[in-house]
Structures are given as structure tokens and as C-alpha cells.
Amino acid sequence: MFNFKITHTSGRARTGILETSRGKIKTPIFMPVGTLGTVKALSPEELLNCGAQIILGNTYHLYLRPGCDVIERFAGLHKFMHWDKPILTDSGGFQVFSLAKLSKISEQGYSFQSHLDGSQHLLTPEKSVEIQLCLNSDIVMCLDQCLPYPATDDETREAMLLTTRWAERCKETWAAKTGPQNALFGIVQGGMNKDLRYLSAQALTALDFSGHAIGGLSVGEPKDVMLEIADHTLPELPNEKPKYIMGVGKPEDLVELVAMGADMFDCVMPTRNARNGQLFTRYGTINIANSRHKQDTQPIDTGCSCYTCCHYSRAYLRHLYMAKELLAYRLNTLHNIHYYLDLMRSMREAIRKNRFEGFKQNFYNDYLNEKT
Amino acid sequence: MFNFKITHTSGRARTGILETSRGKIKTPIFMPVGTLGTVKALSPEELLNCGAQIILGNTYHLYLRPGCDVIERFAGLHKFMHWDKPILTDSGGFQVFSLAKLSKISEQGYSFQSHLDGSQHLLTPEKSVEIQLCLNSDIVMCLDQCLPYPATDDETREAMLLTTRWAERCKETWAAKTGPQNALFGIVQGGMNKDLRYLSAQALTALDFSGHAIGGLSVGEPKDVMLEIADHTLPELPNEKPKYIMGVGKPEDLVELVAMGADMFDCVMPTRNARNGQLFTRYGTINIANSRHKQDTQPIDTGCSCYTCCHYSRAYLRHLYMAKELLAYRLNTLHNIHYYLDLMRSMREAIRKNRFEGFKQNFYNDYLNEKT
Numbered sequence: 001m002f003n004f005k006i007t008h009t010s011g012r013a014r015t016g017i018l019e020t021s022r023g024k025i026k027t028p029i030f031m032p033v034g035t036l037g038t039v040k041a042l043s044p045e046e047l048l049n050c051g052a053q054i055i056l057g058n059t060y061h062l063y064l065r066p067g068c069d070v071i072e073r074f075a076g077l078h079k080f081m082h083w084d085k086p087i088l089t090d091s092g093g094f095q096v097f098s099l100a101k102l103s104k105i106s107e108q109g110y111s112f113q114s115h116l117d118g119s120q121h122l123l124t125p126e127k128s129v130e131i132q133l134c135l136n137s138d139i140v141m142c143l144d145q146c147l148p149y150p151a152t153d154d155e156t157r158e159a160m161l162l163t164t165r166w167a168e169r170c171k172e173t174w175a176a177k178t179g180p181q182n183a184l185f186g187i188v189q190g191g192m193n194k195d196l197r198y199l200s201a202q203a204l205t206a207l208d209f210s211g212h213a214i215g216g217l218s219v220g221e222p223k224d225v226m227l228e229i230a231d232h233t234l235p236e237l238p239n240e241k242p243k244y245i246m247g248v249g250k251p252e253d254l255v256e257l258v259a260m261g262a263d264m265f266d267c268v269m270p271t272r273n274a275r276n277g278q279l280f281t282r283y284g285t286i287n288i289a290n291s292r293h294k295q296d297t298q299p300i301d302t303g304c305s306c307y308t309c310c311h312y313s314r315a316y317l318r319h320l321y322m323a324k325e326l327l328a329y330r331l332n333t334l335h336n337i338h339y340y341l342d343l344m345r346s347m348r349e350a351i352r353k354n355r356f357e358g359f360k361q362n363f364y365n366d367y368l369n370e371k372t
Numbered sequence: 373m374f375n376f377k378i379t380h381t382s383g384r385a386r387t388g389i390l391e392t393s394r395g396k397i398k399t400p401i402f403m404p405v406g407t408l409g410t411v412k413a414l415s416p417e418e419l420l421n422c423g424a425q426i427i428l429g430n431t432y433h434l435y436l437r438p439g440c441d442v443i444e445r446f447a448g449l450h451k452f453m454h455w456d457k458p459i460l461t462d463s464g465g466f467q468v469f470s471l472a473k474l475s476k477i478s479e480q481g482y483s484f485q486s487h488l489d490g491s492q493h494l495l496t497p498e499k500s501v502e503i504q505l506c507l508n509s510d511i512v513m514c515l516d517q518c519l520p521y522p523a524t525d526d527e528t529r530e531a532m533l534l535t536t537r538w539a540e541r542c543k544e545t546w547a548a549k550t551g552p553q554n555a556l557f558g559i560v561q562g563g564m565n566k567d568l569r570y571l572s573a574q575a576l577t578a579l580d581f582s583g584h585a586i587g588g589l590s591v592g593e594p595k596d597v598m599l600e601i602a603d604h605t606l607p608e609l610p611n612e613k614p615k616y617i618m619g620v621g622k623p624e625d626l627v628e629l630v631a632m633g634a635d636m637f638d639c640v641m642p643t644r645n646a647r648n649g650q651l652f653t654r655y656g657t658i659n660i661a662n663s664r665h666k667q668d669t670q671p672i673d674t675g676c677s678c679y680t681c682c683h684y685s686r687a688y689l690r691h692l693y694m695a696k697e698l699l700a701y702r703l704n705t706l707h708n709i710h711y712y713l714d715l716m717r718s719m720r721e722a723i724r725k726n727r728f729e730g731f732k733q734n735f736y737n738d739y740l741n742e743k744t
Contacts, residue, residue, distance in 0.1 A: 036692075065691065066691040069667065080688055294438070
């Protein structure tokens with residue numbers, strides 16, 4: 001089962017219900033990243049309490065460790081990690097590109113060496129889908145070719161065309177090996193070239209995926225270029241299917257992209273930054289290591305209802321962080337994930353009330369006023 | 373308020389109720405160690421769910437970081453760390469001895485350099501009590517002189533006598549600066565010398581503390597010596613007051629010492645070993661890193677009711693541990709703390725039913741059979 005229904009719009013922004021066999025997801029939504037079968041430092045119950053509806057797992061990481069032989073014994077990632085809500089898995093392409101020692105990219109797929117032990121592997125479109133089906137992913141992503149920024153138009157065109165051919169192979173494997181409980185999304189590539197983005201969107205739309213992602217953003221390009229490409233590409237994708245911007249971004253990016261009609265996001269920023277002491281508030285980010293928090297009995301954000309803000313002061317969080325206590329990473333992560341999910345909740349509410357433009361103005365009026 | 377009442381006995385083992393202004397504690401009890409204002413990796417709610425009734429804070433660590441100026445703003449450690457049950461604080465003596473660069477020990481106290489920044493400090497009996505009162509400790513410990521093992525009889529006698537004189541000074545400071553909500557315990561020293569242990573117990577008993585600890589055990593002596601000294605010293609302390617064995621120990625040590633009439637324990641073993649992958653079960657310890665757990669869908673202990681065992685397999689825990697995921701330390705710690713507190717609960721039940729000898733036999737029949 002996989003359905004998507006738009007429920008409200010406000011300008012180009014929209015709310016929707018994404019129905020999967022593991023439950024309904026209210027969009028627009030942010031998906032916390034659980035690279036290795038755990039959203040770093042949090043329990044599944046904490047994620048639920050923060051409002052997480054779906055999380056992301058990384059195919060490359062889980063394929064290498066613990067491996068499909070282990071996860072198979074649990075009939076997928078959900079039972080293995082004690083999370084029974086939906087999971088989206090990436091294809092592994094971006095991680096091969098960014099983490100592994102890439103030996104060769106060919107029509108067949110990626111040849112690479114594991115970043116863990118140097119072992120040789122071949123990741124083809126077929127293999128990527130098979131691994132994701134072994135993980136029993138609710139939303140499987142097609143393998144795509146990622147490029148560094150900047151890239152030439154020729155490189156970008158070749159990568160986009162290869163991504164399209166791989167998308168066809170992914171779809172064939174998916175159609176042969178699974179039922180409707182595991183949806184398949186295509187990924188638009190085309191770098192910072194609008195014509196190529198258009199062609200990619202057209203080609204993928206023709207393949208009739210359950211949803212579409214825009215990949216290859218937030219790879220080093222200026223912020224306005226990222227937003228311009230998203231602004232150009234989102235309308236080229238069919239409105240009746242979910243639109244997912246991969247690997248983005250900062251809170252203000254999410255606000256801008258939701259305004260353009262994006263439905264789904266993932267990013268390591270709330271989790272990774274939490275572990276580096278950077279915490280999000282309505283008024284911008286704070287660095288908890290800053291000595292100005294040393295004796296501060298107030299929470300991170302007095303208006304925040306997360307577990308961390310309900311029970312702990314900045315002074316305590318700073319103390320834990322300076323002492324490198326394990327609880328620091330957990331309380332910080334919990335707050336940041338809550339912040340991101342609460343931001344999405346607020347945006348959904350504003351869209352339902354057809355007040356998204358006003359929401360955006362309020363957001364910017366508050367944001368970026370906090371000093372670190 | 374501080375009261376102790378023995379409720380049942382089974383041989384020399386006993387259950388009791390220790391009444392503090394922050395609630396009642398059922399003894400015998402194990403106190404998880406929260407060195408820096410956090411039991412490493414766990415939340416206060418998790419501790420409560422495991423059955424923790426009282427935790428331990430380290431005076432030396434908290435004095436250096438975050439410092440009394442910070443904790444004062446929260447009127448003590450409880451509110452600072454979001455734990456409203458009782459807290460026992462050690463005196464700092466053992467940490468100065470084991471962690472700091474000790475410059476000088478004199479009649480006055482310990483001169484030492486911080487292990488963090490090399491700053492010079494003087495820890496006197498008066499100062500130790502004052503810091504513990506700033507932490508608003510429910511059970512304050514007297515400053516004592518710790519010795520390495522082995523030590524000569526002369527050294528041991530001098531240290532024991534100094535500890536006794538310091539105990540008098542601690543009591544004076546305590547009497548002048550606090551009401552009955554912060555109890556004060558004396559610490560018996562005397563190394564591995566039974567005569568000195570006897571003299572120390574006599575001298576401290578005369579000072580009429582709220583309870584007594586036996587310090588200076590588990591410092592490198594053979595196990596049978598430790599048990600022999602405890603066996604000799606416990607009966608020298610007044611039965612109507614709680615008896616606390618400091619810094620001990622393994623599960624089998626707790627069983628032996630409860631049999632001898634001990635009421636309170638603390639040890640870093642369940643928390644520290646958890647972070648090193650060593651997990652306690654009814655059948656002995658397992659090392660979760662062992663490859664035999666790689667595909668094991670069973671929990672750590674099928675008979676355990678902790679959160680970790682209810683929801684996660686050995687395969688998942690091994691995966692998290694091998695990947696150094698933060699959740700590994702938390703799930704492992706939670707299990708080990710639950711194991712220790714459940715062991716204490718079982719012992720209390722066996723004593724209530726006057727079946728402690730049978731309990732002990734069953735414990736040893738199961739224990740130490742597991743392979744790592």
C-alpha cells in the first residue's frame with residue numbers, strides 16, 4: 001500500500017497524507033537520519049515522542065555492517081532496530097561517492113572499496129534495490145550517480161542519463177521482487193543545469209514511480225543556486241506524487257523549500273550539530289559550550305516542550321557537554337530533532353490554515369536573533 | 373529526617389527501610405554511580421525504571437566541574453541533574469588519592485592539583501562537608517585517608533587515626549551547618565589489619581554518626597582478604613544503623629556481603645563494564661563484541677525484564693557496539709544497572725522470606741556458566 005493525497009495548499013506549499021503499509025505520514029515531513037540502524041543517541045520511543053513519523057536508513061552503511069545476513073534474520077531493519085513506523089532507505093550511491101574509495105563507475109554500477117576494511121564490492125542498480133528490499137524499506141530509492149560541485153555540463157549530462165538508465169533497471173528489479181508495500185522513488189539529477197533537471201524530471205515521470213526525489217543539491221553550491229534549482233525542478237514533477245529534497249538542510253532551507261511545494265526532507269544537521277554542541281532555537285542557533293551558559297538556569301528555549309527543555313538548564317547541558325558525558329549527546333540530539341519536527345508541524349498547521357506566507361515572515365522575524 | 377529500621381533478617385542478612393527527607397530506601401541497596409551529575413548514558417527516568425532508589429555523586433569531580441558556584445544556583449545537585457530521589461556523595465578523599473596529583477597530606481587535609489587543569493586546591497574535612505552540603509547531599513560522607521595496598525601496619529594505623537580525627541572535625545562542621553535532612557556517615561579504615569579495623573569501628577561508633585561505611589576495600593587485595601576484613605568489621609558496627617561497603621563490587625561480592633549484614637553498596641562496575649561491552653546475566657557475564665552474538669536474535673538474558681532485553685537482540689547490541697554507536701552504551705548500561713538492582717531486589721525478597729541461604733545456593737548454581 002502506498003498512496004499520497006494532498007489535503008491543503010497555501011500558495012505552492014501543501015500538506016498531504018502519505019499512506020504506507022506501516023501507517024500514515026503527514027507531510028511536509030522531516031526524516032531523522034538513522035545511518036546504522038539508530039538515530040544517533042536516541043531511542044525509538046524518544047523519536048516517537050518528538051513526533052518522528054518516518055526515519056531514514058543508509059543502505060551503504062547497513063550493507064557493510066551488520067550486513068544483510070544479519071538483518072534478514074529479523075525480516076528487515078524495523079524489527080532489528082525496534083522501530084515499527086516507516087523507513088526510507090537511500091540507494092547507497094551518495095555514500096559510495098562520499099565515503100568509499102571509489103574504484104570505478106561504469107554502466108554496470110559502482111565498484112568500490114569499503115571504508116571499513118578495504119574489501120571490494122560492486123553496487124549495481126539491481127543490487128541496491130535488493131539490499132533495500134532485504135532491509136524491508138518502505139520507500140526504496142533508485143541508485144543514482146552523484147557528482148561533485150562544480151561539474152561540467154557534459155559530466156552532468158552523462159551522469160543524469162546514466163541515472164535515468166539505472167532508474168529503469170531499478171524499477172525492473174523492484175517490479176520483479178516486491179509487492180506494493182515497498183514503494184520506489186526516482187531521483188532527479190542534472191546538477192545546477194536547469195535544462196538537464198527538466199530532462200531528468202521528464203524521463204523519471206515517464207517511469208511512473210511512487211514519488212520523486214531531487215538529488216545532487218547541497219553539495220557545495222551557493223545557497224541561492226540550490227534554491228533556484230529546487231524552485232525550477234519542483235514544478236516539473238507531478239503534483240499528485242510526493243516530492244522529496246534529499247540531504248537538505250538548515251531550518252530556513254526547509255521553510256523556503258516547503259514554500260515551493262516540497263514534501264519530504266532528510267539531513268544529518270540536527271543530529272550531527274547536536275553532537276557538536278550546536279542547538280537550534282526559535283531565535284537561531286546557540287553553541288552550548290559558550291561560557292555565557294555556565295550559570296544559566298534557563299532551558300535552551302523557554303518555549304520548547306521537548307524533554308530536554310522541560311527538565312534541564314543550559315548550565316547542566318553545558319556541564320555535560322564540557323565533560324563529554326554521553327547524556328550530553330542524547331539531550332542535545334533530542335532537542336534538535338524535536339526542533340526540526342516541531343518546525344514541520346508548525347508549517348503543516350500554517351498550510352492547513354492557508355497562512356504560510358505569514359508563518360514565513362514570523363519565522364524570519366524571530367530567527368537569527370540569538371547570540372551564541 | 374533520617375531513620376533506619378530493620379524489617380527482616382535471614383541469618384546475618386537483613387532488610388531495612390532507610391528513611392530520608394527525599395523518600396524511603398529499601399535496603400540492602402546498590403547505588404549507581406553518577407560521578408559528574410549523571411549516571412553515564414542514562415536518564416533519571418531510566419534509573420527509576422530500573423529500580424534505582426538512591427544514586428551517588430562524586431564530590432571531587434563536581435567541586436572541580438561545574439563547581440559549587442553553578443550547583444548553588446540550583447540549590448543542590450538534585451535539581452541540577454533532574455533527580456529528586458536521595459543522593460549520597462563521597463567525601464572526595466578517594467578521588468584525590470586516585471586521580472589528582474597529590475601534593476601533600478597533612479593534619480589539615482589534602483593539598484592537591486586538579487587532574488583537569490593543574491590548579492591547586494586544599495581539601496580539608498570541613499571543606500569536604502561544606503561542598504557536600506552545597507550539593508545538598510542526603511548522605512554526606514566524612515573525609516578519610518585512603519592507602520594503597522599493601523601498606524605497612526604503621527602507615528595503616530596513622531591513616532586510621534587521622535581518619536578518626538577528621539571524622540570529629542567533619543561532625544563538628546556538619547552539626548554547625550546543617551539540619552537533619554543531610555545525614556552524615558563515618559568511614560571505617562584500618563586496611564587489612566583486623567585490630568585497626570576494630571579500633572576504627574569503636575572510635576566512629578562513639579561519634580554517633582547516622583550510619584557507617586567501610587572504606588579501603590577493593591584496593592587490590594585478594595578477594596578472600598577483602599571478604600575476611602568485611603566479615604570481621606561488619607559486626608563491630610552498631611546493628612541499628614546502616615552499614616555501607618564502599619566501592620564494591622562484583623555480583624558475587626554483593627551476595628557475600630549482604631549475607632554478612634551489609635546494607636548499602638556502590639561501584640562503577642555495572643556502568644563502566646557496560647561501556648566496555650561486558651554484560652551481566654544470571655549465568656555470568658558475556659562480552660557483546662564476541663562474534664558468536666553476530667546473528668543472535670535473542671536478548672542478552674531471556675529472563676530479564678529490562679528495556680534492553682524487552683526490545684533488542686544480542687545481534688543488534690553487538691552491531692551498535694562494534695559501530696561505536698552512542699545507543700550501545702546506553703542500552704548496555706541500562707541492562708547492567710537493571711541487573712544489579714534486580715539482584716538486590718531478589719536478595720531483599722529472599723531475606724523477607726528468610727531464605728537467603730537458599731537464594732545464595734541458587735545464585736551460584738546459575739552464575740558463571742555463561743560463555744562469553
